[in-house]
Amino acid sequence: MIYQGEHLFIGQLGHFCVLLSFVASIVATFAYFKATQTSAVLNEHMAWKKLARTAFIIETVAVIALFVTLYTIIYNHYFEYKYAHQHSKRSLPTKYLLSCLWEGQEGSFMLWSFWHCILGLGIMFKSGKWEAPVMTIISLAQIFLATFLLGIYFFDVKIGSNPFVLMRNEFPGAPVFQDPLYLQKYLRDGNGLNVLLQNYWMVIHPPVLFLGFASTIVPFAFAVAGLWKKDYTGWIKAALPWTLFSAAMLGIGIMMGAAWAYESLTFGGYWAWDPVENASLVPWLLVVAGLHTMLINKSTGYSSKSVYWFLFFAYLLLLYSTFLTRTGVLGDTSVHSFTGEGSSLFWHLIIMMAVFSAVFLTAYFKNRRQIPVIHKEEDVSSREFWMFVGALVFLISAAYITFFTSLPVINKIFGTHKAIGEDPEYVYNRVMILIAIVIGLLTAITQYLKYKKTPRSFWTKKILTPTIVSFIISLLISIFGNIDYNKYGIGYLGAIHLAIFSATYAVIANAMYIWTGVKGKLSLAGGSVAHLGFGMVLVGILISSSKKEVISINRTGIMIPGLKDPKGRDDSGLENITLIKGVPTPMGKYMVTYEGDSSHPADEKMYFKVNYVRKDTATGKVLEAFDLYPNAFLMKADEGKTALSANPDSRHYWHKDVFTFITSMPDPESIKDTATFRDHPVQQGDTVFYSNGYIIVDQVIEANKHTNKDLPLVDSAWLADVTVYSNNGITYKAQPALFSKDNAPIAKRDTVMSQNLVLQVNKVGSAIALGVKESNAVMKYITLKAFQFPFINILWLGILIMSAGFFISMRHRFKKDS
């Protein structure tokens, strides 16, 4: 059968690039390996290196071409390709087409591979004699990444998954492919991009995070190269700037993910200890720990063995984190819905971890006895002693997080059914707060220590001022900051206050060190700047989490003053409030009103306008007024039902964010008015009952243009002034009316939204009747959650400063090298 309208060439080109990058990475690995082994014989070495470089550059070109072809397929909506069909659709704005690339597993492996290539080119030109051994390791990783894209069968085992497969080859049995015009008839549009990913952070977060991910191989590769070339300390100097880069990029990448979670995932926060978040945090902790052991070794010669282990664990756990998040092994424990390729990827990644472990362990144990070790003990007053303690604390925190994140893996191995209990965040937080206290203190004092040995008088003199200043500041925060997070008792609250001191100490001590220690020379102060930023991150996390406040606390469903909760629940979890359109509702300090909604045909989102007003309770003066526009995707789902996916909106202040998102709204499909009016003949003073109360007719006014000159537009009018008395004691005024012009009736209906009431006036003979309709369709409402995050900006600013510190150091180290 000849299918119409397919674009087969571009897919073949893409597949060719996959194979080319695979072959080129094998050639590069082998040639770099030979170049390393023949480094004593100059001619041979240069020949191998030339071949290796050529292969690596070809590979880079192939990987870039891969991106271009896949993007072309998505951009042009070639839905005969599974990748385009699965991850994009026509109505998607162009800016999100890039996100389609990384929504799929293949795309993220491509991204990873791409950054290896770029980093590899950098190493080629920067690393001199380290090029060959380091690039052997990186090229080896590239072989693995290329196999993830192969999609070929090796006997019965599928290896990798090719992003250029056609729909009709993947589902040969599907009846649509009996038709040569299937593309025009049935596959006109794709499935589209997960709405959660339709966010600007999702365009930028994956590339940055993957750059961080990819860069962790560099320090690891240098460590292996050091063992391989039997230069057990020389590699550290060359590897330092790369490690700093890795720590910075991984940190920024993680925090962009946190910002995305904060802005779009509606977890009600930036961090939830979700396995996917943990999986990227652990490598960062280990890279930073490894970085510190590298510095110790470079400056003093201590930690000469442990530095290898730190960098090995960092890389191994990075691979492990990919294993956790990509193979679906987390299953029921994560909100992230990566499902993965199942068992083939599962073993593929295990093999990758095993190969890299084998490479490291072989190299390490062959050389273990030659690694120079200083037998004299570190002095307790030395900088290296406390730096190493800090690295150990990071290692322990990484182990703790890894253990709890790995429960599904442990269950799989041992056949158990364990899971984290009632309060997963607390399981992490209560240990991490202790870690924060220790790390904050170490960050503060260690800069003031000298390598080898610190004279006591020198240290006490220098550290005294920052200690007193931070003590005063943190005391002020503790006293006036109203930090009274007592959910877990006094012990935990005490730990929070201690941690606030410790984090403030880290900020102040490092800020002051920039002046007293390095005399304000910023180019030398990378370490202090990074530590200052890290301290700010801790302060920001501590204050924003312990003072996070749910504004939309609701005890009785709709706000009914004085009514007791009929279902007798505990207070927790009642964090949603329902706002009826146009009805101002008290919420915390604010009076909030759902004022309306809007949508646009070209945009799948629906925007809600929610007005916040805060008045002074005594004077009634408006202190604060703003509108928020949280939005929601309405997705068509099975059986004509719609599903909701909400994006929050926040009001940003310098010291807090008011954060609001929609949790529920009426299904627009269900708003079909099926109720009918029931007429009640009435006179002035009559009472009419409805299901939730009664209506009293206060006044009936009859007028026509002969008796009333104010009625020029209509011929006659009947107005009813009524008061609605609802069962919960609230009264409402309404004024339905009936007009008549040229003998045609015009009804002016009035509605009482919160009572679901529609009122109208009818004429029955010479008398009038009050038409009462109780309808669900009247009610437009939204249910929302609102939080207040104080001082979250300290966290974001801290990340920026910390990364800036890493980059300053990196620049300084690169400069020193050349």
Added chain:
Amino acid sequence: MKKIHIVALVLIAAAIAYMLITLSKDLTTYDTIASARQKQGKFIHLIAKLDRTKDIEYNPVTDPNFLAFYAIDSLGGQTKVIYHNTKPPELEMSERIVMKGKMNGEVFECKEILLKCPSKYKDDPLQQEKALEQKMQD
């Protein structure tokens, strides 16, 4: 033995001891409805499905923080579930529900719901095959 080794050992020992002491409290189990009934008041994870033959009770106008529905599991267990939060929008479409909470008499008091929906499995070949057949009929 060097001081640094002592520090390391103390830190690691403290971490392990801490974990062992708290582990039994922190960890819970995945249960079936039948085994959950035996563990009244104990916090557990329940894996079940929505019982589509019964109504879902949720009215955000009267109370946005009250959801009640029935769940069944593969072993034939059935229970009423109460969740004091908004109705997850994809509840009706879910194929599997992981619920965290406590059994209280005949009612499962749920604190957290994780849904597994067909839309999240759009990478699953079976689902895609179904979707393709659906396209033919449209």
